[in-house]
Amino acid sequence: MQQTPDELRHIEALLDFYAGSGVDCFLGDEPADWFELTRQQAEQRHKAHPPASQPVSRLQAGTPMPQAGVPAGGYQAPPSGAPMAGTPMAGTPMAGGQGTASGQSAVLPDREVIAAARDMASSAASLDELRACLEAFEGCNLKLTAKKLVFADGNPSAKLMFVGEAPGRDEDLQGKPFVGRSGQLLDRMLEAIGLDRSAAYIANVVPWRPPGNRTPTPQETEICKPFIKRQVELVNPDVLVFLGAASAKTLLGVQDGIRKMRGRWMTYPVGGRDVAAIATYHPAYLLRSPLEKRLSWRDFLAIRQKLQTGAER
Template sequence: MQQSPENDRQIEALLEFYSGAGVDCFLGEDPVDWFALTREQAERRAQAQNLAQPMTAMAPAGSQAPHAGGPQAPTAMPSAAAAPQARRPDAGAPAVLPDAAVIASARDLAAKAATLEDLQACLAAFEGCNLKLTAKKLVFADGNPQARLMFVGEAPGRDEDLQGKPFVGRSGQLLDRMLEAIGLDRSAAYIANVVPWRPPGNRTPTPQETEICKPFILRQIELVNPDVLVFLGAASAKTLLGVEDGIRKMRGRWMAYPGRDKEIAAVATYHPAYLLRSPLEKRLSWRDFLSIKARLTGN
């Protein structure tokens, strides 16, 4: 097929779409179910063991081991029970099946963290969330842990995954400008996400992934103990407040969040990523940020 400028533009647009979706490299045209492959490997090993057992039984009783350099006796293959757990080829830890035990383990670990540094170390060592297998870095927090203002988003994106800090991409740059508009910057705020690892392709975290990570963000808020808590988008507000309202109905409405030793003033507003797609809604976010400033100043 003859190459043309139109074809070049189409290819560039397709590559830009893949890059924006979080595709870092091409592994193949079809998805691979690593769990299914592991099951198949276990079945093959079990079959091989069953074949090896009759051969071993045929050896005469009391026969001696072959001398060095002679023919070797057949070796039994490992059983299916000894098969390794499913894992990505480049991952250092096996994948886990999310269940109540994993969530309980996360809850116990988070409760034991006495400081934010302890909590970050617990998350770095935690193997209960499969998102860790595909993410490049743990995205724990940014800003000032002593600040009176705390922001909580849903999950990091591509730029955040590369740098290990929340809200550093285009949406983070918009958040910085929104803070500047009310006379603040990141030194006056603490920023985190409900899920600290980037989901593949920037997809939405599953309910199981969110529940596994939830104890850590709850403890993180408890340790920071801010005066004002801002949920960026409906997902973080629904997870941490247990509400079901959509962001249009929820935003701008002050609520009470149960803190360590006080009720924290909490409010939800549009996520900066949404504002980049719907710039007309910035006027409503501007109202929310003016309200946040008034809460902080007592006006």
Template sequence: MIAASPNTPAEIAELLAFYASAGVDEALEDAPINRFAEVRPKQAERASAPAARESTPPERPASGPGPDANRAPQRPAAAPGLDASKVPDAPARSMPATAAMPDEAQALLARQMAASASTLDELRQHMAGFDGCNLKFTAKNLVFADGNPNAELMLVGEAPGRDEDLEGLPFVGRSGRLLDRMLAAIGLDRNSAYIANVIPWRPPGNRTPTPHETEICRPFIERQIELVNPKVLVNLGGPSAKTLLNTTEGILRLRGNWRTHTTASGTIIPAMPTLHPAYLLRTPAHKKLAWRDFLEVKAKLRALG
């Protein structure tokens, strides 16, 4: 919890870390500035006092800084109740490195919390109490999982959408209804499968999760897979496949080819990357490709007994 009026170095550091994890990458001043204003040196001064111009910088308009203002480091505006003298000067070109430090710290915390969970219920409690991902503060619900945790098949998508966020369950909207039909086509349903997402909180506006957000949430889904220990893993869409299979290939290259996911304990799980139901709704012609992939999954489950 961020203090209302942080004054100690620890409280200030915590506040800045929160701003960074929330995506704040620029300090703004209280008064608006017209950064498009042109600097027009006075012609009279240029004609009458050339020597003075060499030693004295030109005046800047009252409406804002000149074109070189962004090149100089500026002190960020203090938050309400924060002593401005205690806010360090921020280098103009070092914001990305500064913003990445809290993300790494939160990813480390996520790894520690995930590893300490010995059951799915404990993992869910840890995720509900984890405040290191900024997506949690804009989502309505934690979308943990749906289906049978003892199932032989586990399916993992990318992130919840609007309907999932409202209900707190994965794949309950249009994509979910299509996924139900895809499972039914190979003789399965939600009672014989376990469904989750790489990201358990809905990104605002259904935007794509950032690499930092994905990396922070990765330990939770990896531990979730390890605890469920399915015989077969299905990666629904490119982001899920890239995150859990450690690859950079596109989903159209990956799909239909068996890969493996290795858990932290060393268990190797056969994984089938396939097209996300949301993609299939936009591109119905590719449903035949997903159908082939699910037939492969059905055959693999039968072969594994």
């Protein structure tokens, strides 16, 4: 039956909504209980690889990261229990027992995985090595649903570094941070103080896009934190800018909201010295609340002043 123009527009709008929500594959006709499927998968891994008599409390430094579902160096997946709230289910079996969407199994985030991330990040002696570590890392389930690793953009030798929370749809497609509407606004904000991306280095706490642009879970953030901390150390900027409260809370350990935190200079320890750090509104928030741009403008003027003061020393 031929579709009417109105029906075709409705279908197009629906497909666009699904694409924007991160749905890029066919779904089953029947609903699936992903928590139950994940529990069953964990039990199957437990039966295939029973716990050792003397479990290792954490992976030793230099131990290779265990592949999803495969024990290594004493690592054992928990025998049962649903995943943490919000953990992506892309690695669980598809409805009808068709395997996984990516061919890999999801991992249950625990202290062993976080310790492995910390050891792997600390072993990177350069940004290229750190990127290679992230590309080989299998401990974050977001990698199963993301299209690309979103590592960084800009100048690694810049004195100014921006850190956001996580990439969105446009960033996931291009593999670069802040390239969508919020990134275009960030470019204009930089231009307003006489800078561009060649004068800044841009990264995110979480380098893989969460499905549907949801907020990363605390477990996902904790797993990725060693990598962004090492990234800041390797860039070694003079001024560190947190775009939004999430990145500031992750790296500074503060609990204040962005309204209370923004515009206030803080310090972040890097390589034995204190780097000037400031939080400002995320460009995505400014797109929703344009009246707040006047406050971000003050923050960017302060950033320019801080960079000029540092250059004069």
